[in-house]
Amino acid sequence: MKLVILDRDGVINEDSENFIRTADQYIALPxxxxxxxxxxxxxxxxxxxxxxxxxxxxxLTLRDLAGIHDKLQQLAIAAGGEISKIVFCPHGPDDDCECRKPKAGLMNQLIDALGTPETCFMVGDNLRDLQAGMAVNAIPLLVKTGKGNRTIANSSLPHGSLPEGTLIFDDLRAVADWIIGRQSV
Ligand SMILES: [Mg+2]
Ligand SMILES: [Zn+2]
Structure with missing residues (x-):
């Protein structure tokens, strides 16, 4: 199994400083x-x-989030694709949970649900996405959408450096092109 793990906000959809609270506010990136x-x-x-x-x-409530993720699943199906599993951390930064990225809990939930991949990619717009992916040896792929350009700008700061081997792409479309293209190399 070849697994592509996507961060959601800023990678698949427009991010919002005020949180995406309803399915109507969920807007996929081009x-x-x-x-x-x-x-x-x-x-x-x-x-x-x-x-x-x-x-x-x-x-937002868990029910709101379920509605948003229903929409995400439906958008993927309508485009001819499939999202096999969505996992989320509902906690705040001060809750000291095991699932909030950069911790590895969400990665482990995915592997428990889907099995251990032979190849794994982690696509994010934030350093913590890539750091979480490192825990499962995912290849780190940074997109410039969402907070991506800010993540790149911060990468010269002491705690901002990107994981070794991080590749940078304009958007998820470019990531997909690269992942699919590398099979035929
Ligand atoms: Mg994000
Ligand atoms: Zn959590």
Whole structure:
């Protein structure tokens, strides 16, 4: 199994400083659903791992989040793709949980659900996404969408350096092109 783990906000959809609280506020980035479909149709298992710290203070409920993720699944299906599993951390930064990225809990949840991949990619716009992926030896792929350009700018700061081997792409579409293209090399 070849697994592509996607961060959600800023990778698949437009990010929001105020949290995405309803399915209506969930807006896919251009080409993102087509990229997921291309991965699905080329033999990759696609999963999503997302920190949703708005749950802890009650900015959105688990039911709201389920509605948002239903929409995400439906958008993927409508584009001809499939998201095999969505896992999320509902905790806040001060809750000291084991699942909030950069911790590895969400990665382990995915592997428990889907099996151990022979190849794994982690796609994120934030350093902590890539750091979480390192725990399962995922190849770190940074996109410039969402907070990606800020992550690149911060990478020269003491705690901002990107994991060794991180590759940088304009967006998820470019990531999918690269992942699919590398099979034929
Ligand atoms: Mg993000
Ligand atoms: Zn958590």
């Amino acid at each position: 080409g993102a659903m087509a990229a997921i479909a291309r991965l699905s149709n080329n033999g990759y298992t696609v999963a999503v791992a997302t920190n949703q710290s708005g749950i802890a203070p009650g900015l």
